[in-house]
Amino acid sequence: RMREAFRLAEEEKPGAVHLELPEDIAAEQTDALPIPRSLHRRPLAEHVAIEAAVEKLQNARNPILVIGAGANRKMTAKVLKQLIDKTGIPFITTQMGKGVVDERHPRFLGNAALSSGDFVHRAVEAADLIINIGHDVIEKPPFFMVRGGTEVIHINFRSAEVDAVYFPQVEVIGDIANAVWQISEALTDTSHWDFTRLLAIREANEAQIAEGGDDNRFPVYPQRLVADIRRVLPSEGIVALDNGIYKIWFARNYKAHKPNTVLLDNALATMGAGLPSAMAAHLVHPDRPVISVCGDGGFMMNSQELETAVRLGMHITVVILRDDGYGMIRWKQANMGFTDFGL
Structure with a gap:
């Protein structure tokens, strides 16, 4: 099972594998050795x-x-x-x-x-x-x-x-x-x-993004916040996004200079990921600046991880965008004509 877990983790798509053992088996000793790394390559297209x-x-x-x-x-x-x-x-x-x-x-x-x-x-x-x-x-x-x-x-x-x-x-x-x-x-x-x-079309898009980046209104315009964070972060700096309406503005307006410098989840898009993913990024790249951007709802779901970050001496910045609600759901429900309730 351990060998299979490693094989799955390294195949396409690479990622985490969860392996759970009963406590008595997990406590047992073994003299088994890992098998050598496979030399297999991904097949080539016809x-x-x-x-x-x-x-x-x-x-x-x-x-x-x-x-x-x-x-x-x-x-x-x-x-x-x-x-x-x-x-x-x-x-x-x-x-x-x-x-x-x-x-x-x-x-x-x-x-x-x-x-x-x-x-x-x-x-x-x-x-x-x-x-x-x-x-x-x-x-x-x-x-x-x-x-x-x-x-x-x-x-x-x-x-x-x-x-x-x-x-x-x-x-x-x-x-x-x-x-x-x-x-x-x-x-x-x-x-x-x-x-x-x-x-x-590209020129029109670039002009629209630049225009929002200098907007001085208060509360802060999302496009302005994105532009400000892009201005202060170096190319290798990492932005870890929680899930909320701001994620769309970062995906759309924040220009990533290098791979894996904008961490977001556009799959199940579970709330609460922003702070833990920033902490993981810091563990992998302790010398790079890391900023986590969360909504108040998403931050609330994993705010206790601040204790872990402080205990481990992690130097990460957390930006919390407060609108006292679940903004993306509010936006979606307003578009569908529903009344604003319970958000």
């Missing part, structure tokens, strides 16, 4: 799939990249930047794909933080081909497909989970970094690509 993706890209006029959490691997980030620099193809990120490629890049169009109607969604609508890289359906897709609409290339470790709003025409399954590298190498003439419309 040539047929690579060729199909390249053909789609060669025939496109204004393709767009969507970068998700699965692309957050060192080699994948490297080859993605090489592809973007080589071809000039614009890219957007999902919330959990932030920082895979430096978001100060001139081809970064924005983050899919809002559900619909934002500049990013206009850019996706203007594209004639979507290359979806490492996107996990546990995050809702930043675009919704319709039959006969924009075609999608799915590049991921696993095949697509097809449903009513996501059914890619080409699937490239295997090691993402290798697949992106192969596609980049096979692309020849892309001079017919035209990103005039996409880059015009």
Whole structure:
């Protein structure tokens, strides 16, 4: 079981494994030794799939990249930047794909933080081909497909989970970094690509973000808070977000310079994660500045962890945004016409 736990933890998607033993067994001694580390590599995508993706890209006029959490691997980030620099193809990120490629890049169009109607969604609508890289359906897709609409290339470790709003025409399954590298190498003439419309949308988005960053109203405007924290944190500084309406503003307006510098959960999005994830980030990177941003509701759920942070001498900053309520639920219920009660 221990060996299996390590294997699962290191496979795609890497992550924590919970192994629980009865107390009497957990107390037993053993002379068993760990087995040597496996030399297995992730399988590579088939040539047929690579060729199909390249053909789609060669025939496109204004393709767009969507970068998700699965692309957050060192080699994948490297080859993605090489592809973007080589071809000039614009890219957007999902919330959990932030920082895979430096978001100060001139081809970064924005983050899919809002559900619909934002500049990013206009850019996706203007594209004639979507290359979806490492996107996990546990995050809702930043675009919704319709039959006969924009075609999608799915590049991921696993095949697509097809449903009513996501059914890619080409699937490239295997090691993402290798697949992106192969596609980049096979692309020849892309001079017919035209990103005039996409880059015009980018400029509008950049102007709107800059405008909110200087807003002096009180109580503090969320966009101003995001801009202020970005100004004071170095590129390697870490922002750990709890779950609330401010998470959308950070995902949308806070430009991540490096991978894993914006920690957020866009899956089950459980409240209370902000302070503990900041503490974990400090344990891994004790020399980097770490800021946790929480709402009053989210902070309340794990405020007792302050005792742990103080006892361990952790130098982290916690910003609490107080609106005396559950802001995201209030916003959602107001949009649905419900009365404000119990929030």
